[in-house]
């Protein structure tokens with residue numbers, strides 16, 4: 067499943083961002099972590115998607131751009147994750163994060179060419195956070211929450227090949243559009259595709275290579291799961307050791323502390 | 328959970344997750360993906376590509392001077408889109424991609440329709456409280472006619488209770504230095520506008536049809552969508568701004584106050600007024616006529632903050648020089664009111680005598696019908712065809728009709744953005760039965776008119792004296808300077 071974003075149709079209502087927060091139960095009150103010089107808010111652990119405004123210096127037309135994970139066909143984040151906490155779901159195409167598998171190494175944050183995954187720095191048991199393409203909705207046949215909230219036709223979901231065909235049709239029939247579908251080939255292609263009448267570089271899009279990042283990392287990372295398993299065993303060993311020490315000392319302070327929680 | 332944790336417990340947890348992680352990985356089970364544990368309402372289920380149901384929401388720019396939204400309260404119900412599109416004819420009525428701005432006329436009908444209270448006016452309450460606390464400032468307040476028949480609802484009074492005098496008393500108790508009546512300025516507007524209309528009828532025929540301009544929502548709509556009709560708009564400022572300009576000139580002079588120390592506050596049923604006060608075209612000698620606008624709802628908040636209960640507060644009269652009003656000024660708050668008031672005075676200007684009884688109780692222009700038509704027989708001028716329109720989607724249909732026909736069968740058209748006129752404004756108290764509330768408020772307004780000692784603007788003694796002492800006569804040079812304005816073509820902000 068893929069989503070086509072037609073930037074020329076977006077009115078900046080941010081209904082999509084509200085739908086995302088509602089569906090994923092994100093915190094509305096959290097202050098943005100990163101406000102850029104141009105006033106635009108960046109993604110963070112409570113903002114899996116944001117609308118960024120572009121109007122001024124480079125671009126005299128008022129444009130809004132929805133930003134979220136692009137759900138790469140060859141996701142660098144997933145290949146960087148040795149504990150398989152990020153996986154490409156073959157059925158829906160969504161690049162999904164499984165918190166139970168995450169060890170908190172944050173390699174995915176570094177690996178993503180678009181700096182999409184964010185970390186819950188304020189949580190006691192932090193998770194990585196990023197758009198999940200509403201994988202559970204999508205596997206039921208629903209559109210992603212954000213797509214379903216868009217009333218202007220700026221967001222369309224469907225089969226990737228069909229959306230690509232549609233995107234090409236739109237570009238060919240309307241000379242205002244730039245002849246480029248962002249996401250068609252970028253780092254090997256993505257499920258989220260963008261078309262626009264303003265050059266992508268003026269709208270904050272990164273100029274990335276068409277070669278998937280994963281082609282560099284695969285060979286190295288294939289060895290990582292073994293390492294991870296050793297690490298888990300090591301930690302378990304420590305825990306067992308502690309447990310023994312504990313038992314021997316017959317102290318109750320630990321239980322008291324536990325009850326505070 | 329407390330934020331403290333023993334080292335041991337930490338290790339247990341880490342080790343636990345290590346074992347779990349290993350186990351999970353080894354078994355090939357992934358656990359639950361993150362996200363998806365919130366709630367979206369049912370219209371967002373099912374294959375979601377628009378159009379399906381009423382949903383989505385209007386765009387509100389961060390710089391919108393009239394309204395703002397609290398995302399946490401928004402349930403994406405789509406009611407604001409319904410108001411903006413189907414009642415106000417704004418949303419969806421201009422092409423995408425956007426050009427320079429998101430169209431909003433500031434009417435606040437989305438505020439009225441938003442069921443969760445997510446959209447509100449941009450509050451000026453704090454600023455007004457600060458001005459009241461500032462001893463160097465002379466804070467003047469004026470109250471619009473439609474607020475006098477609605478403020479009571481915020482204090483539990485029945486719909487349609489007239490609370491003008493109580494409001495004046497409450498404002499004095501709240502510490503405003505003078506309390507003036509926008510109805511006085513409505514009479515002033517009628518003097519100017521009726522004179523202008525008679526002049527257009529007889530001399531400047533290319534400016535017919537005469538379109539009223541006291542509603543800032545409608546004016547902005549005209550500038551956005553019908554710039555070719557801008558020269559038909561009455562050049563009169565709205566009553567609010569006429570009074571503001573008069574306070575900072577005539578009143579300041581009379582009282583010996585430096586106009587820059589005056590803070591002009593208005594109590595309005597309207598959110599578009601918050602946009603209007605910032606319009607550069609209204610400035611006189613680089614100075615804004617008005618400083619802050621409180622909606623009826625905001626005034627209730629301010630009074631409650633100060634511990635003033637409208638039910639028990641002592642009644643007071645409006646302050647003199649800018650406080651007398653006639654029945655004509657009071658009916659401005661209802662759809663058709665401006666027309667009826669203007670016709671009364673136009674009749675007088677043309678004939679030298681007051682209109683007959685049927686023009687003082689002019690049924691055809693009253694009521695909630697979306698477009699009302701009437702003919703006024705004015706001796707010497709002839710039959711004047713009049714239309715009264717409220718709700719901007721109705722305005723769109725009416726104006727498109729004129730465009731197609733190539734000419735207007737009406738010489739005078741009144742436009743009010745909000746359904747019912749200002750009594751149904753976007754700053755008014757909300758109620759469970761908005762239709763009934765509007766009906767009751769309209770009844771109350773016409774009761775104030777019939778109960779008034781004077782029914783026509785030109786009979787207002789304070790109006791007569793202000794022309795004698797300051798403006799000279801309607802449309803004089805001085806009147807043009809303070810009481811008239813120009814408009815801005817906003818068409819290319821939305822269209823190619």
Ligand code: SF4
Pocket residue numbers: 135136137138141142143144161177178179180181182183196
């Ligand atoms: S955009 Fe970044 S986070 Fe999303 S799938 Fe691609 S690499 Fe992973």
Ligand code: SF4
Pocket residue numbers: 085086087089090114115134196197198199200210211212213362
């Ligand atoms: S697809 Fe789902 S998770 Fe991703 S931005 Fe849209 S609503 Fe949020």
Ligand code: SF4
Pocket residue numbers: 075076077078079080081082083117130132215216217218220221
């Ligand atoms: S819901 Fe649609 S129109 Fe509104 S901001 Fe999101 S993408 Fe743009």
Ligand code: SF4
Pocket residue numbers: 385386393394407410411415417418430431432433434435436437438
């Ligand atoms: S204030 Fe009026 S014009 Fe503006 S968004 Fe609301 S309904 Fe639309």
Ligand code: SF4
Pocket residue numbers: 383384385396400401402403404405406407408437440441442443444445446
């Ligand atoms: S009416 Fe209010 S709650 Fe409904 S979509 Fe609009 S802003 Fe959100």
